[in-house]
Amino acid sequence: MATTSTTAVARTTRQGRRKLSGLRRREALWCYVFMAPAVLGVLVFAIGPMIASLWLSFTSYDMLSSPEFIGLKNYTKLFADKLFLKSLSVTMLYAVVVVPGTMLMGLVVAILLNAKIPAMGFFRSAYYLPSVIGGVAVARVWAMLYNTDHGLFNIILGWFGIDGPAWLSDERWALWSLIFMGIWGFGGTMLIYLAGLQGIPKELYEAASVDGASKFRQQIHITVPMLSNVTFFNLVMGIIGALQVFAEPFVLTNGTGNPNNSTLLLPLYLYRVAFSYLEMGYASAIAWAVFAITLVLTALVFRSLPLWVHTEAGED
Amino acid sequence: MAKADERGGGMPLSRTEILVRVGLLSLGCFLVLMPVAWTILTSLKTAQQTLAVPPVWIFPPQWSNYPEVLQLVPFQNYALNTAIVVSGVVIGTLLSCSFSAYGFARLRAPGRNVIFGVLMATMMLPSTVTLVPTYIAFNKIGWLNTFLPLIIPAFFGSAFFIFMFRQFYLSIPKELEEAARIDGAGYFRIWWSIFLPLSMPVIATVTVFTFVGTYNDFFGPLIYLTDESKWTISVALSTFGGSPRIGPQLHMLTAATMIAAAPSIIVFLLAQRYYVNGISVAGVNK
Structure with missing residues (x-):
């Protein structure tokens, strides 16, 4: 049993x-x-x-005949391709200015907004508004502002007796025109910073006030380090984003990247190689070069992390 | 955002300081909105007024520019194409992302976390890397000049939105699911009739993000939609500058620009709350 x-x-x-x-x-x-x-x-x-x-990227392929293996030829071609090198330097200058510019604007506005401010919701939406307008419409709006004779910028410069440049057709100014336009879209960065700011304990500022730190010093010594992980996120996303800008230069220059290829950002060059020249193999090599650059830049940011990202343990 | 008010923004502020901040913010706001205001202003001028030096600031608005520009181009056609693409992508994204997110959040299987990691890594992949082979493949299967290359990928999930749904599903108490299981509901039913209806806030956020992103997309429609009858609004707008019908008439061009920009601006203004939430999730959870 x-x-x-x-x-x-x-x-x-x-x-x-x-x-x-x-x-x-x-x-x-x-x-x-x-x-x-x-x-x-x-x-x-x-x-x-x-x-x-x-x-x-190791082949030559025009979509009509079948791909032909050519080894590393596309990659060696990259280094000799003056247009690619020009495009690369244009893109680097663009990213080097737009990414920090966007982050700085986003941080400053987020700090100003992070308080009991009347009409907080209005300001937040107003600053974010440009970021919801599509690239084509943004380019249309700014093309008009940049117009040499009737554009708003040169009208305003005229009030101060300055003869404004031909923004979009002057080689020295065309890329800068794109850069200002790019920084206009700092709204997303601002919102992310604002969310980060709201996570900083109030006590830190109170303690600093008691110790007699000025408001400005509090921002530099409390806000900036406490936001370092958000800054890291914004930096990585900013780099990835800046290497993918296409609609604005395409519309502003009718796809040419002129004057003198000074606005030929890499995606625009890639588009031309792939869809105008139908060099699909070479276009793939360019895409991989862009990817490699993104990876290297991101890796550099990661490597530099311990130098500037604040951690609770490190602070004590 | 209620949290923001409680925390009071980190620092107690004096009256003067608030005034200074509002002053600075208003100035910045004026500068940031100026390009849009100038565009609206120009869109209400007559052709001569747009070229006047110095510019006219006060004038009777010529509202007729708007209906007129709609006559110059087959705008309804572009709008319909855009509506098809946007609704297809929104539906595909919502279904596929919430569906997969349920698996990632609530069910266990060997390899699940590795798969999730790989999925998240694809967020870092620039679209240029996949562009050429994807285009060639869509071309080979005869999808060029159809909406399919723009819509179908949405039915296979998107890393960021799956992440958002997953975060939300992780916060739903287990008891709800267990009660349904005892009542004999299968996993599919649990997802469809419990998790999906509960996730309205995420659905709203994903919808506005997807709407604005797809509506504004230019590259995809540009390479896949070669025939003018298939163009979306963004592709059409990109051609207006050199178009024989609109050409360099600034008042028409600006009216067209405002009409084209309006849908995403309106959706954003109506759904700001979901927008702000979504972006905050992106930044803070990383």
Whole structure:
């Protein structure tokens, strides 16, 4: 009797365990079903095309005849391609000014907004508004502002007796025109900084006030270090974003990147190589070069992290 | 955002300091909105007024510019194309992202976390890297000049939005799910009739983000929609400068620009709360 009951118990627990693992297996199966769209998406629209484009970058392919393997020729061509090198330097200058410019504007406005300010909601939306306007419309708006004779900028400069430049057709000013336009979209960075600011404990400022630190010193010594992880996020996203700007230069220059290729940002050059010259292999090599640059810049930011990102432990 | 008020922005401020801040913010606000204001102003002028030096500041607004520019181009056609693409992408994104996020948040399977990590890494992948092969593939299967290359990928999830849904699903108490399981509901039913309806705030955020992003997208429609009858508003707007119908008439060009920019501005103004929430999630959770 006793033995039968123990075996019965043993049997039920074993069955229970098997049933449990059956449930587990069912759960896992369903988990894969649910993840399937995302997994397929990653395979079909990210990893697959990535491998394909890496392979294409070693070929010569015009979409009419089949791809022909040419080894590293596309990559060696990059270094001799004056237009690519020009495009690269234009893009670097653009990113080097726009990314910090956007972050500085975003931080300053976020600090001003981070208080019991009347009409806070209005200001927040107003500063973010330019960021919801699409690139094509932004370019249209600014093209008009930059107009040499009837544009608002030169009208205002005229009030001060300054003869404004031909913004978009003067090689010295065309890229800067794009840069000012890019910084106009600092709203997203501002919102992220604002969210970060709201997470800083009030006590830190109170303690600093008691110690006699001025408001400005409080911003430099409390706000800036406490926001370092948000700054890191904004920096990485800013770099990725700045290397993908396309609509604005395309519309402003009718796709030419002129004057004298001074606004030929890399995506614009890539578009030209791929869709005007149909050099799909070379275009893939350019895409990989851009990707490599993004990776290197991001890696540099990561490497520099311990130097400037504040951690609780480090502070004590 | 209620939290912001409680914290009072970190620092107790004096009256003068608030005045200084409001003054600075108003000045900045004026500068930031000036380009848009100037565009609206120009869109209400007559052709001669747009070229006047010095510029006219006060004039009877010529509202007729707006209906007139709608006559110059097949605007309804562009609007319909845009509506098809945007609604397709919004529906695809909501379904696929909430569906996959349920798996990532609530079900366990070997390899799930690795898959999630790979998915999140794709957020860092610049679209230029995948561009050429994707274009070639869509071309090969005959989808060029159709809306499919713009819509279909949305049905396969998007890392950032899956992340947003997942964060929300992680916060839903387990008891809800267990009660439904005891009642005999399967996982699909639990997702569809419990998790999806509960996630309205995320749905709203993802919808406004996807709407504005897709509406504003230029590159995709530019390379895939070659025929003018298929153009979206952003592609059409990019051609207006050199178009024989609108050409260099500034009042028409600005009216067209404002009409084109209006939908995303309106959606943003109506759904600001969801917008701000979404961006805050992006920044703080990283």
